[in-house]
Amino acid sequence: MDEQWRERAACKGMDTSLFFPSRGDNRAVKKAKQVCATCPVFDDCREYSLALSREFETMGIWAGMSQKGRDTHFGAKCRRRGYDDKDLP
Numbered sequence: 001m002d003e004q005w006r007e008r009a010a011c012k013g014m015d016t017s018l019f020f021p022s023r024g025d026n027r028a029v030k031k032a033k034q035v036c037a038t039c040p041v042f043d044d045c046r047e048y049s050l051a052l053s054r055e056f057e058t059m060g061i062w063a064g065m066s067q068k069g070r071d072t073h074f075g076a077k078c079r080r081r082g083y084d085d086k087d088l089p
């Protein structure tokens, strides 16, 4: 997968801890999501993070989405297709 989009990321050069907030730090989550909302490569990041999440447990905020959001995304997709997320490749 071509990852050159990372060069144009709004978060490039920022303190990465912003995107890996402590549990319950809603203020940091909100701030990270605000950065993502301005990002010119949001769609690339969303696609990449969701693909990664199918194989690995991913932490932090990616494309404005938390791990819980990614899990929910896959859960909803699985329910729509009528199979359990444990059946995902």
Ligand code: SF4
Residues within 6 Å of the ligand: 009, 010, 011, 012, 019, 035, 036, 037, 039, 040, 041, 042, 045, 046, 061, 062, 063, 064
């Ligand atoms: S969408 Fe957010 S996490 Fe993804 S590259 Fe852009 S700023 Fe970084």
